[in-house]
Amino acid sequence: MKAGRILSGMRPTGKLHLGHLLGVLKNWVELQNSYECFFEIADWHALTTHYRETEEVKDNVFNMICDWLAVGIDPNKAVIFRQSDITEHAELFLLFSMFVPLPWLERNPTYKEQLREMEGRDLFTYGFLGYPVLQAADILIYRADTVPVGEDQLPHLELTREIARRFNYFYSPIFPEPQAKLSDVPELVGTDGRKMSKSYGNTIPLDTEEEELKKIVRGMVTDPARIRRNDPGHPEVCAVFAYHKIFNKDETEEIAKACRRAEIGCVECKMKLSEKLNSFLTPIREKRKIYFNDKKTTWDILFEGNKKAREEARKTMDIVREAMGLKIKW
Numbered sequence: 001m002k003a004g005r006i007l008s009g010m011r012p013t014g015k016l017h018l019g020h021l022l023g024v025l026k027n028w029v030e031l032q033n034s035y036e037c038f039f040e041i042a043d044w045h046a047l048t049t050h051y052r053e054t055e056e057v058k059d060n061v062f063n064m065i066c067d068w069l070a071v072g073i074d075p076n077k078a079v080i081f082r083q084s085d086i087t088e089h090a091e092l093f094l095l096f097s098m099f100v101p102l103p104w105l106e107r108n109p110t111y112k113e114q115l116r117e118m119e120g121r122d123l124f125t126y127g128f129l130g131y132p133v134l135q136a137a138d139i140l141i142y143r144a145d146t147v148p149v150g151e152d153q154l155p156h157l158e159l160t161r162e163i164a165r166r167f168n169y170f171y172s173p174i175f176p177e178p179q180a181k182l183s184d185v186p187e188l189v190g191t192d193g194r195k196m197s198k199s200y201g202n203t204i205p206l207d208t209e210e211e212e213l214k215k216i217v218r219g220m221v222t223d224p225a226r227i228r229r230n231d232p233g234h235p236e237v238c239a240v241f242a243y244h245k246i247f248n249k250d251e252t253e254e255i256a257k258a259c260r261r262a263e264i265g266c267v268e269c270k271m272k273l274s275e276k277l278n279s280f281l282t283p284i285r286e287k288r289k290i291y292f293n294d295k296k297t298t299w300d301i302l303f304e305g306n307k308k309a310r311e312e313a314r315k316t317m318d319i320v321r322e323a324m325g326l327k328i329k330w
Contacts, residue, residue, distance in 0.1 A: 002034065002035055002036045003034045003035050003146075004035055004036070004144075004145045004146045005035065005036045005037075005038070005142060005143065005144045005145055005146065006031055006035045006036065006037045006038065006144055006146045006147065006148060006181075007038045007040065007138060007139045007142050007144035007147060007178075008024070008028065008037075008038075008039060008040070008147065008148050009039065009040030009041065009042040009045070009083070009138065010024065010040075010041065010042060010064065011042045011043075011045045011046040012041055012042070012043055012046055012057060012060035012061045012063075012064045013046050013049075013050055013060065013198070014060060014198045015063065015067075015198070015203075015205040015206070015207065016063075016064065016067040016205065016206050017196065017198070017203035017204055017205045017206060018188060018196070018203070018204045018206070019188050019190075019196040019203065020067075020206075021071055021206060022188050022246070023150070023183075023188070024148075024183075025067075025068065025071045025072075025073070026071070027148055027183045028068075028073060028078070028148070029071060029072040029073060031148060031181075032073065032074060032077040032078040033077065035146065037077070037078035037079065038078070038079045038081065038142050038144065038309060038312075039068065039073060039078050039079065039080050039081075040081060040082075040083050040138060040309075041061055041064055041065070041080070041081070041082045041083060041302075042083045042138070043057055043061060043082060043083055043084050044083050044084050044089070044090075044134065045083065045131060045134065045135070046060075047127065048123075048125075048127045048128045048131045048134075049114070049121060049123060049128065051125070051127070061082060061302075062295070062298065062299075063207075063292075065080065065291070065298055065299075065301065065302055066288050066291040066292045066298060067206050067207075067288065068080060069287070069288075069291050069298070069301070070206065070284045070285075070287040070288035070291065071206070071284055075301045075304065075305060079305045079308045079309055080301060080302060080305040081302065081305040081306045081308070081309035081310075082302060082306060083138065085306045085309075085310070086141075086306065086309050086310050086313050088141060088310070088313035088314060088316070088317045089134070089137050089138055089141055089313065090137075091317060092137040092140070092141050092316070092317065092320065093130075093133055093134045093137040095320065095324065096133050096136060096137055096163055096167070097130060097133055099166060099167075099170065100133050100163060100166075104159060104162065105129050105130060105132060105133070106129075108132055108155060108156070108159065109155055110132075110152075110153075110155065110156065111128075111129065111132075114128075132156055132159050132160075133159075133163065135156060135160065136159060136160040136163045136164070139160050139178055140160065140163070140164055140167075140175045140178075140316075141312075141313045141316050141317070142309070142312050142313070142316070143174075143175060143176055143316060144176070144178050145176040145178055145179065146178060146179055146180075146181050147160075147178045147179070147180060147181065148180075148181045148182075148183050149180050149181070149182065149183070150182070150183060151182065154180060157178065157180050160178060161177040161178065164176065164177050164178070165177060171320075171323040171324055172319075172323035174316075174319055174320065174323055187242075188242070188243070188246065189239050189242050190202030190203060190239070191203070191204065191216060191217075191219065191220045191221065191239060192220075192221050192239070193221045193239040204216055204277070206281065206284055206285075206288065207285060207288055208281065208285075209285070210278050210282075213274060213277055213278055213281065214274045214278075217240070217270050217273055217274045217277065218267075218270055218274075220239050220240050220243075220270060220273075221238075221239045221240075222238045222239065222240050222266045222269075222270075223235070223237055223238045223259075223266075224237070225237075226266065229262070229265045230262045231262060232259075232260055232261065232262045233259035233260055233262065233266075234259075234260070235255070235256045235259045235260065238259075240266070240269055240270055240273055241255065241256065241259065241269070243273055243277070244269075244272070244273055244276075247273070247276045247277055247280055248272065248273065248276040251272070255269060255272070
């Protein structure tokens with residue numbers, strides 16, 4: 001007996017990295033054992049901010065499937081599908097947009113934040129303003145009752161709950177009001193000490209090969225106050241040590257003491273981290289290569305997932321059309 005039904009997704013806008021793995025995918029791998037899971041490759045959502053850059057969408061979708069499978073998403077336990085292949089999402093989005101008040105969207109804190117963060121992009125579009133409604137359609141079309149989110153995403157989920165509540169009041173009690181499943185995510189900074197982001201170029205992609213990994217780690221930012229080898233360090237402000245705390249827990253205390261006493265230099269500390277990260281990424285890399293090289297099998301997994309998702313979406317839309325008086329029996 002499953003604990004409930006989950007919908008979660010990612011936008012295919014580039015390579016997945018360690019931040020994605022620790023922040024989302026690790027949680028998905030665990031959830032698929034106890035929940036009925038629908039995992040969405042949200043390519044329409046990618047267009048809300050990258051509507052002019054569509055030439056890489058197909059490759060990004062394929063790479064995302066490879067990454068998901070490589071880290072342990074099991075198509076026998078979870079449904080992997082692509083948003084744009086399930087056109088019922090667009091229909092439900094349209095129907096929701098008929099009754100969602102404009103102020104609900106304009107007050108969305110993430111909308112305002114992304115407008116500030118992406119000043120170089122023209123985001124004053126209907127699609128970008130309305131993306132939380134599409135997100136609500138993604139969740140509710142599968143009548144998901146649980147959504148794994150971080151605390152920063154709670155306003156989005158509350159909007160989904162409000163939309164479900166409004167539909168149920170106006171028409172018929174069809175949709176559950178999905179509950180948040182807050183995830184305890186270890187904080188992983190970028191290689192430069194800032195927030196890990198593709199736009200900053202400070203990520204470690206999941207498919208990074210060993211030599212490239214060493215190069216990335218060698219360039220990581222360390223304690224800015226430690227100029228010479230014999231200067232005592234401050235591991236609490238060092239990005240390299242932040243990685244040790246996650247990927248090298250057995251030696252963390254020892255490394256911290258040695259750093260503070262200047263018994264270990266930054267170069268040696270980085271070498272230790274390279275070894276640990278490589279050990280962690282090697283099985284993911286090798287499994288990923290299998291799916292990347294067997295394109296037919298990988299695409300077939302998506303096609304099968306699309307069939308399952310479409311079947312559920314069609315069931316919901318049949319009920320929605322009837323509730324809204326749009327279904328005519330000839």
